Amino acid sequence: MDSHTLAILNILLGTSMVSALALLGTTRLRTCARVLAGQGLAVGLLPALMSDEQFTIRIVVLMVGNIVLKAVVFPWLLLRVCRDVSVRRDPGAFIGTGAAVLVGVLCLGIAAWLGTMVGASLPSHPAGVYIVAFFLILTGLLLIIVRRRAVMQVMGYLTLENGIYLFGSCAVIGVPFLLEFGVLLDVFAAIFVMGAALRQIHAQFSSDDATKLSELSG
């Protein structure tokens, strides 16, 4: 890997990482959706830099599909849900944004430790890729735990998915094209269903606050 590729790779990895920390530190949902779009773009571009094969049709189609879905369609859907259920902010459920960022930094420490170990046994890619992949997975989980708005938890799920995709695209070599695309379709369907379900929940309970969704309603 030459120096220019490494520079671009590092910029993309840095963007993904900063976007995850920004998600933890932001309460405004519309901003979060836009940050998530940036993260989707960065993560979507990464496989182009890491694949051994040059731009084959397979890679291009997968990349374009990923970027279109994660940087355009999902943020658009999320912004629409935010507008429809008219939630603007998510102050967090158990801990505030400041503490969430601190826990995020702790997660980065764990991810750095895990990523370095995995990187040592899979030296085909720089260790940074694994670190960021683990970091996105942990941040996604953290977002789902510490936020109260269901929209925000969907964003946590998407961050988690970004991490898994990043890890999968470099650790697992030679996954059939169909399988990768199938996963992407699954995520798409999941987000679609979540969007619809959110609207229903909102219509039923007039709130999507997860801390209030503790009783069954007939």
Place this chain on the structure above:
Amino acid sequence: MSEVLTTLLPSLVSLALALGLALWMLGLLARTKARFAGRAGAPLMQRYRDVFKLLGKGAVYSRTTSAIFKASPIVALATTLVALSMVPLGEVEAAVHFDGDLFVVAGLLALGRFITMLAALDTGSPFEGMGASREAHFGALLEPVFLISLLALARLTGASSLTDMMQALHRMDAASTLPVVVPLVAALGVAYLVENSRMPVDDPTTHLELTMIHEVMILDHCGPDLAFIEYAAALKQWLFAALLVGVVLPIASVPVWASVAVGVAGIAVVTVAVGVVESSMARLRLLNVPGLILGAGAASVVAFLLTGMVH
């Protein structure tokens, strides 16, 4: 002789430039802000006139103050001067450098802050006590951020002297150090703004004591004492700008005199950039300042953790 010409002389010249141009840098900052506001702005040399005017005046001391109040401007200026002599200007060696001097720099800055707070409390004025309390609050939060940033740099370069750190950093591959340098610049940038009482944290031009941090602590100082404090503040701002320039500018393998010029130009760029930030941002609510410092802390820890990734 040749060694004197290539290492000692440039460091002394860059230190002299810092002493001479620090007030000009403040003038440049004021000019940038004035231009953004559509005003012509004060002359670039206005700060020199202010300081010389103050030096020519006598000092008045309140009967409630003790020797601490009189000592504080001198100690503040002295600590900043010594700290400045240990900070390299980009690629140019600092006049004084030894292993571990980064801790000395952080300690001296803390000492300067401590004595200013003591002097503020010494006056017995409730306003100044309030300023000292805020300074202590933000200072306590910021010092770990500043130290972790410098330690990240030390871990990245394997050196523990600021001069060696900067020189080693400039010789590393810029592409591979990028993940460390970007959060580091963010953390040091916030440190610059907080330490120098700049806009998102403290409004240096406000006239309302209730909202001040630094200015309210020095309300009772006048004459030469105030001149010392103003000059020390200018030097401190130069020090932080020099640190930022050292981290950002990948200047290596240029003639040493050219790097002196590049360093000063870099400081001017940093100053104008701070002017732009100040003109385009409102001051944060005091309650939100710890959040900003916390973000900087996260950035510094990220930089520290990622140094392991670069190797």
